[in-house]
Amino acid sequence: MFRKKSKIIASFTGNKIDYSQVNDILTTVWTKLEEDKLELPEIKQIYSVVTELVENAFRYSCPVTESHDCLTCLISETGKKQYQIVIKNPIEVSKTERLKDKIDFVNSLNPIGLKKFYQHEIIRQKDENHAGAGLGLIIIARKINEPIDFKVELLNSTVALVTIKAKMKL
Amino acid sequence: MKSYKIEPTIVSPKIFYDISKHYFEIGGFSRMENVRTFYQSYFDWFESHKAEILATITPTTKLRVELRIIYFNSASLKCFLDILLQFKKLYSITDGRGSLYNIEIFWYFEEGDEDMIEVGEDYSDVVEIPFTFVQSKSLS
Numbered sequence: 001m002f003r004k005k006s007k008i009i010a011s012f013t014g015n016k017i018d019y020s021q022v023n024d025i026l027t028t029v030w031t032k033l034e035e036d037k038l039e040l041p042e043i044k045q046i047y048s049v050v051t052e053l054v055e056n057a058f059r060y061s062c063p064v065t066e067s068h069d070c071l072t073c074l075i076s077e078t079g080k081k082q083y084q085i086v087i088k089n090p091i092e093v094s095k096t097e098r099l100k101d102k103i104d105f106v107n108s109l110n111p112i113g114l115k116k117f118y119q120h121e122i123i124r125q126k127d128e129n130h131a132g133a134g135l136g137l138i139i140i141a142r143k144i145n146e147p148i149d150f151k152v153e154l155l156n157s158t159v160a161l162v163t164i165k166a167k168m169k170l
Numbered sequence: 171m172k173s174y175k176i177e178p179t180i181v182s183p184k185i186f187y188d189i190s191k192h193y194f195e196i197g198g199f200s201r202m203e204n205v206r207t208f209y210q211s212y213f214d215w216f217e218s219h220k221a222e223i224l225a226t227i228t229p230t231t232k233l234r235v236e237l238r239i240i241y242f243n244s245a246s247l248k249c250f251l252d253i254l255l256q257f258k259k260l261y262s263i264t265d266g267r268g269s270l271y272n273i274e275i276f277w278y279f280e281e282g283d284e285d286m287i288e289v290g291e292d293y294s295d296v297v298e299i300p301f302t303f304v305q306s307k308s309l310s
Contacts, residue, residue, distance in 0.1 A: 019203040023181065026201070041283045044241055051201055051243050115292070122296045125248045136244040 006084070009033070010050075012073040015063045022058050026051055029075055036077075042170045046083050049143050049166050050075055052136035057089040064090050064159050081170040086163065093160045096152050102134050103164075107147040114142050144168045172222065174215050183239070185212055189223050192231055194257065197238030197278075197309060200246035209249040216256060223260060231272055233261045237290070238278040238309050254297045277301040280309055 010028040012021060029050050033043040054073055061071050072088040091099070109117060118138045125135075141148060149165035178184040178198035186195045202208045216223075235257065242250065254275070261272045275297075277290035287303055294301040 022203075027180070039282060040280055041285055044283070044285065047241065048243075051241075055201070055243060055245070115288075119292055119295060122247065122251065122292065125251060135247065139244055 006076040006078045009075045009077060009083075010073070011075070012071075013069050014071055015065070015067070015069050016061055017054075017058050017071055017073075019058060022054050025054055025073060025075070038081075038170075042081075045143050045170065046075075046085075046168065049140050049168065050085055052140050053085055053087045053164060053166065056136060057087050060091050060095065061089050062092050062159055064155050068155075070155065070161055078167075079169075083168050083170075085166045085168075087165075088161055088163045090155060090159050090161050093154065093158055096160050096162060099162065100150060100152070102137055103148050103150045106137050106141040109141070111142070114138060118142065140166055172219060174212060174219075176212070182208055183242075187212075187216075189219065189226060192226070192233045192261075193236075194233065194253075195236040195238065196250070196253070197236070197240070199240055200242035200250075205243070205245040205249060209246075209252075213252070213256075220260070227261060227272075229263055229272075231261065233257055233273045235273060235275045236278065237275065238306070239286075240280075240309050250293070251296065254293075254299075258297065258299065271299055273299055275299055275301045276304050278304045278306045278309060281305055281307060 009032045010025045012025055014021070026047070030043060030047055033046060038046075057071060057073060064070060070088060070090050072086070074084075074086045076084050078084045106114065106117070118135070121135050121138060137148070144166045146167045149163075149167075151163040153161045153163070155161050173188040173190075174185060175187075176182075176185045181199055182202050183196050183198040183200045187193070235254070237250075239250075257273055258271055263270045263272065275294070277287075277293075279286035279290065290301050290303060
């Protein structure tokens with residue numbers, strides 16, 4: 001049985017990521033998707049998910065050592081108009097539980113629930129001058145077709161490697 | 171009369187506000203490294219010109235806001251909201267019947283971009299001002 005190989009759109013590996021590298025990844029994704037003749041809404045759908053995940057890696061990554069390249073971003077086309085974004089990001093162990101709770105919650109919502117929760121979070125920002133952490137996860141959940149996949153692996157007593165996988169079919 | 175203008179880059183939007191014409195426009199991409207720092211320069215300018223803006227507003231003055239956004243990240247959302255809420259406060263008239271907002275908000279979207287319409291609808295609900303949706307061939 002023939003199975004189409006994945007095509008890598010953009011990838012990154014390092015012990016941390018700076019914003020010029022974030023820009024490189026995002027620019028590459030946009031350019032390659034344009035070259036693949038995707039429609040603008042399709043490009044934006046993928047780009048939104050990649051942006052939120054890569055920016056999260058930039059903001060919350062916590063390098064283990066200078067030589068330990070455990071931060072990975074991989075954006076690939078896995079089939080006809082099917083895409084997968086995988087981010088492996090070392091973060092503080094103390095932050096993993098809260099992240100897991102947020103992901104579990106958005107995964108439990110259907111599209112109507114996600115829309116309501118999104119509006120609720122925006123209103124919360126309006127009313128409480130709230131910075132809105134977690135809004136990115138709602139945006140991701142609204143753009144993809146399957147639950148956000150989330151795994152945690154302890155690297156040492158303070159740092160855990162979090163793997164987030166988002167799959168989408170246009 | 172002064173105006174505020176910032177040209178767009180591949181990651182940051184164009185912002186243009188003409189006080190005398192009561193015209194505000196924002197467009198392009200908004201996903202900078204420090205979103206709040208970028209918008210803070212606009213907010214600071216706005217605050218320092220508030221008295222000047224207020225002096226030009228009469229009960230019949232109407233602000234035209236054009237949102238021509240291609241893409242914005244979640245971190246930009248709060249800043250957009252703050253911009254609209256500042257205008258809402260400034261261009262409002264309150265009488266015995268309540269508040270009237272002299273603002274027209276035009277939300278531009280590219281052909282076929284249904285998601286962007288939905289985003290605009292969500293925003294309109296939150297700001298509590300109806301948006302006019304305008305289809306455009308290209309926003310870039």
